[in-house]
Amino acid sequence: MKKKWLMLMFTLMLSMVLVLAACSDEGSDSEESDDDATDTEETDSDDSAAGESEAGENVLVVNNESEPTSLDPPIGNDQYSYDVLNNIGEGLTRLGADEAVPEPAMAEDWDVSEDGLTYTFNLREGITWTNGEPVTAQDFEFSWKRLADPDTASPAAQHSYWIAGAEEFNAGEADEEDVLVTAIDDQTLEVVLENPTEFFPSITAMPQLFPVHKETVEEDDNWAGSLDTIVTNGPFKMAEWDHDVRILLERNEDYWDAENVALDGVQYEMIDDSSTAYQLYEDGTLDTVAMPADMIETLIDSEDAFVAPRAGIEFQRFNVNEEPFHNKKIRQAFNYAIDSQIIVDRIIQGDENIAEGFVAYGFLTPDGEDFRDVADSHYPYDPETAQQLLEEGMAEEGYDELPTVTFSYNTSDQHSIVSQAIQEMILENLGIDIQLENSEWAVFMEAQQGLELQYSRSSFLGGYNDPINFLTNFTTDNPMNRTDFSNEEFDALINSSYEEDDANARFDLLLEAEALLMEEAPIVPLYFYNHTFLYKPEVNNIVRHPVGFVEFKYASLD
Amino acid sequence: MLKFIGKRFLWMIVTLWVIITVTFILMRFAPGSPLDIDDVGMSDQARENMMAHYNLDQPVILQYLNYLKNAITFDFGPSMVTRSREVSDMLASGFPASLQLGLVTLILAVISGIILGVLAALRHNKLIDYMTMFIAIIGISIPNFIQAMLFIQYISSQFDFFPTAQWGTWRHAILPALALASGPIAIIARMTRSNMLEVLTEDYIKTAKAKGLSNFQIVVKHALRNALLPVITILGVLVASIFTGSFVVERIFAIPGVGQYFVESITNRDYPMIMATTIIYSTIFIIMMFIVDVVYGIVDPRIQLHKKEE
Numbered sequence: 001m002k003k004k005w006l007m008l009m010f011t012l013m014l015s016m017v018l019v020l021a022a023c024s025d026e027g028s029d030s031e032e033s034d035d036d037a038t039d040t041e042e043t044d045s046d047d048s049a050a051g052e053s054e055a056g057e058n059v060l061v062v063n064n065e066s067e068p069t070s071l072d073p074p075i076g077n078d079q080y081s082y083d084v085l086n087n088i089g090e091g092l093t094r095l096g097a098d099e100a101v102p103e104p105a106m107a108e109d110w111d112v113s114e115d116g117l118t119y120t121f122n123l124r125e126g127i128t129w130t131n132g133e134p135v136t137a138q139d140f141e142f143s144w145k146r147l148a149d150p151d152t153a154s155p156a157a158q159h160s161y162w163i164a165g166a167e168e169f170n171a172g173e174a175d176e177e178d179v180l181v182t183a184i185d186d187q188t189l190e191v192v193l194e195n196p197t198e199f200f201p202s203i204t205a206m207p208q209l210f211p212v213h214k215e216t217v218e219e220d221d222n223w224a225g226s227l228d229t230i231v232t233n234g235p236f237k238m239a240e241w242d243h244d245v246r247i248l249l250e251r252n253e254d255y256w257d258a259e260n261v262a263l264d265g266v267q268y269e270m271i272d273d274s275s276t277a278y279q280l281y282e283d284g285t286l287d288t289v290a291m292p293a294d295m296i297e298t299l300i301d302s303e304d305a306f307v308a309p310r311a312g313i314e315f316q317r318f319n320v321n322e323e324p325f326h327n328k329k330i331r332q333a334f335n336y337a338i339d340s341q342i343i344v345d346r347i348i349q350g351d352e353n354i355a356e357g358f359v360a361y362g363f364l365t366p367d368g369e370d371f372r373d374v375a376d377s378h379y380p381y382d383p384e385t386a387q388q389l390l391e392e393g394m395a396e397e398g399y400d401e402l403p404t405v406t407f408s409y410n411t412s413d414q415h416s417i418v419s420q421a422i423q424e425m426i427l428e429n430l431g432i433d434i435q436l437e438n439s440e441w442a443v444f445m446e447a448q449q450g451l452e453l454q455y456s457r458s459s460f461l462g463g464y465n466d467p468i469n470f471l472t473n474f475t476t477d478n479p480m481n482r483t484d485f486s487n488e489e490f491d492a493l494i495n496s497s498y499e500e501d502d503a504n505a506r507f508d509l510l511l512e513a514e515a516l517l518m519e520e521a522p523i524v525p526l527y528f529y530n531h532t533f534l535y536k537p538e539v540n541n542i543v544r545h546p547v548g549f550v551e552f553k554y555a556s557l558d
Numbered sequence: 559m560l561k562f563i564g565k566r567f568l569w570m571i572v573t574l575w576v577i578i579t580v581t582f583i584l585m586r587f588a589p590g591s592p593l594d595i596d597d598v599g600m601s602d603q604a605r606e607n608m609m610a611h612y613n614l615d616q617p618v619i620l621q622y623l624n625y626l627k628n629a630i631t632f633d634f635g636p637s638m639v640t641r642s643r644e645v646s647d648m649l650a651s652g653f654p655a656s657l658q659l660g661l662v663t664l665i666l667a668v669i670s671g672i673i674l675g676v677l678a679a680l681r682h683n684k685l686i687d688y689m690t691m692f693i694a695i696i697g698i699s700i701p702n703f704i705q706a707m708l709f710i711q712y713i714s715s716q717f718d719f720f721p722t723a724q725w726g727t728w729r730h731a732i733l734p735a736l737a738l739a740s741g742p743i744a745i746i747a748r749m750t751r752s753n754m755l756e757v758l759t760e761d762y763i764k765t766a767k768a769k770g771l772s773n774f775q776i777v778v779k780h781a782l783r784n785a786l787l788p789v790i791t792i793l794g795v796l797v798a799s800i801f802t803g804s805f806v807v808e809r810i811f812a813i814p815g816v817g818q819y820f821v822e823s824i825t826n827r828d829y830p831m832i833m834a835t836t837i838i839y840s841t842i843f844i845i846m847m848f849i850v851d852v853v854y855g856i857v858d859p860r861i862q863l864h865k866k867e868e
């Protein structure tokens with residue numbers, strides 16, 4: 001109610017100010033000074049509200065780019081939200097400082113049943129919410145059921161589907177009681193999973209599965225929207241929140257591991273424009289900043305550069321039921337004809353690894369090797385093979401001339417340059433003159449999801465720490481498929497990998513699935529993403545794993 | 559006068575209703591949905607649940623009625639993108655910054671525009687005339703976002719007096735206001751100049767001269783007053799666009815104003831926010847047009863708002 005009045009007031013105020021302004025044109029002194037008075041008053045009040053950022057000595061100042069979508073775990077579901085939430089909240093586990101391996105966090109330890117289906121988490125003693133109440137197993141039970149609850153309408157609901165009964169509950173086909181997560185007592189949480197999922201402790205580190213304080217949430221739907229009502233349980237807590245301007249976190253002294261948190265606080269500025277953010281880094285306002293895309297070439301070699309692999313991939317999708325891409329050999333020909341190394345070296349310039357498969361770097365096999373290193377490399381740049389496959393493919397289809405090929409991408413300077421480079425490569429290596437077409441993101445997305453695009457750009461960012469996260473995208477009904485690719489053998493491999501409780505056997509299935517996916521080639525992988533940041537020399541130990549969100553728990557300032 | 563205002567008010571309501579309806583139709587015809595903005599591989603079930611949550615699964619006519627109701631009550635509900643915040647809350651917290659920046663810009667634009675225009679007219683075809691018009695042309699031909707970037711690059715990095723970006727003190731407002739005002743300054747200066755030139759040749763100016771009035775009196779009291787009439791017309795339009803924030807300049811200077819919502823709500827298909835921004839902008843615009851009409855009557859008694867009672 002109050003807000004409505006505020007809005008009305010503003011509109012009225014606007015008109016009044018304007019009337020005043022118009023009147024003072026007529027030259028009455030008293031009115032003019034009236035006008036001035038209101039003006040200065042406003043400026044003053046804003047001064048105190050915005051409160052010039054005077055970060056303390058030991059406060060790390062970072063750029064969050066934008067206001068978080070929501071700090072409510074099942075609602076936020078994007079980087080703007082989870083880069084903050086990851087530092088004010090905590091799940092049963094947390095990815096380690098050095099390796100992306102789940103370590104005990106809210107849970108002290110856990111047991112797994114023999115069949116790999118039942119996990120029993122034992123919560124730590126003395127863990128508390130920022131309101132002083134203990135974090136209990138009941139909170140976790142409530143939170144995970146809430147994630148699956150159709151009434152919550154969480155865009156991240158799929159991350160609850162590991163739990164038996166959650167997918168059915170989310171679809172309204174089962175009741176809340178059918179979701180098999182149970183608080184045995186205040187400190188013991190039992191979860192029965194849909195499949196044996198040996199990487200489940202990695203899943204519990206995801207912000208989507210962070211606990212929420214039951215009473216707070218039940219009292220106020222919008223509890224995560226303001227400083228007064230938000231209750232969290234992580235290494236830092238909210239101290240100041242000036243919407244669209246900044247969030248200030250301070251160390252949570254009641255956090256179980258507070259003695260290992262070095263920073264007094266973290267200040268997130270919200271600066272959308274990357275070159276403005278860079279200027280603020282240069283003038284010392286920010287301690288760390290993402291490299292602006294158009295400056296990476298010069299910044300990547302600077303002493304402040306931090307470059308590390310990120311579990312994400314830039315790739316292209318074919319519609320495998322549309323001519324000419326219903327032919328496997330033609331799809332493979334495109335794969336061979338594109339030189340990703342040139343795109344990385346000349347356009348992207350962030351030292352990215354080219355993608356010789358779909359699963360990004362950073363996922364470890366049970367033997368501790370990187371999945372990508374163990375997996376085969378596919379489609380090295382090879383114009384001759386490309387040409388030959390194209391001819392074979394065209395002969396198979398009886399083409400004298402290839403039907404028109406249109407490549408679609410969402411409007412952006414960088415995508416436009418990359419697309420033109422690819423257009424040139426395909427013309428040179430295959431003699432095909434492809435058309436380029438770009439559209440605004442929302443329009444592009446709808447067309448791609450609706451399988452309206454013949455050949456289009458795409459990207460994928462991994463959410464949790466396992467290769468299945470990438471590979472499951474291309475099962476027949478997956479919403480991320482968007483190629484119309486449907487292969488029974490592939491689906492079977494993915495399904496058996498879900499059911500397999502032996503880690504080595506499971507990874508073999510995943511390797512086989514990736515090889516099959518690449519052989520069938522519904523996609524053209526281009527390159528894997530990197531984190532590309534600048535850190536001031538005094539900044540240490542900011543943790544950025546290939547998956548997950550930034551961690552300031554271990555960070556320090558000299 | 560009252561009759562005039564009443565009639566105009568009714569028309570304002572009708573205009574608003576048309577705008578709201580057209581916006582609704584355009585919004586729903588535009589491809590893309592607010593649920594796909596973050597491409598996170600949402601499960602089909604999760605999508606359905608979200609559709610239901612936002613009543614997007616209801617028949618369009620029901621959605622339209624609901625939308626009208628929200629518009630009338632000024633209650634737009636939570637944003638579909640920034641899901642933890644109410645649309646009205648977001649706009650209310652962004653308005654002060656945009657309003658302040660807008661006021662500084664407006665004052666800067668009007669004062670310097672008129673001064674430059676008058677100077678140019680008085681020194682017609684002299685160096686000052688050429689210089690002011692040169693400045694005006696630069697102001698209007700270099701887009702404000704380029705000016706903004708140049709200011710950050712070359713002014714704020716050299717002089718500590720000007721903060722690089724962000725919002726807080728009056729010093730933060732100078733550079734963005736300058737970038738925003740340069741276009742309007744140019745428009746106002748050119749308009750004032752050409753009107754002044756016209757007015758200065760009128761007979762009553764000669765009469766005033768003949769009566770021995772001082773140059774200052776002639777210019778301010780007799781010439782300027784008549785020259786400003788057309789300027790008031792464009793002020794109405796300017797004010798509406800200046801006060802609703804500037805997406806680009808606010809973004810470059812990282813100012814937490816409302817400009818971003820006007821643009822991003824559309825790329826994000828954030829339906830409640832699109833609705834709110836459209837209504838606010840059109841309301842301000844319509845009110846401004848109304849004020850301009852009234853001010854006309856005050857500045858120029860020849861323009862009558864209503865027919866004299868017979």
